[in-house]
Every structure is written in structure tokens, then in C-alpha cells.
Amino acid sequence: MMTAWPWDSSGDSTDRAHAGLRDEVEPGGPEYQYPTRELRGLTNAEREQVKDLLLQHLRGASRLSLAISAQFAMLH
Structure with a gap:
């Protein structure tokens, strides 16, 4: 199974959850089905939006400072 990492910038995946995996709790121990959980982090589109907003803010602050x-x- 392929693991999705929150810092993976390979695309704007709309799948924002880590698939629950089945694994041993400890070596040789009982198996457990780990729950699916939402990933934290930002998509490429969200990172671009944050960058654009930050640059827009800094440009505005620069103009205000000059004024x-x-x-x-x-x-x-």
C-alpha cells in the first residue's frame, strides 16, 4: 500500500486521509486495524494561496511604510 505523506508535494490530491493499515501491535503480537485519519498539512494549492496572501500583505506594508x-x- 502506498503511504501519503503530508509534506508530499507530488500533486493536489483531494484524498486528504491516511488509509488505515492492519499491522501487529508489537512483533509477534495481535494485529490491529488502525483507523483512517485525516492528514495534516497543506495542499499545493493552499500553499500557493498562503504565499500569495503573504506577498500581497508585505507589498501593502511596504507601500504604507513609504507613504x-x-x-x-x-x-x-
């Missing part, structure tokens, strides 16, 4: 500097310069 404040210009206003301050005019006062002195």
Missing part, C-alpha cells in the same frame, strides 16, 4: 515616510519627510 508614512513621505508624510514624515514633508513635516520636517
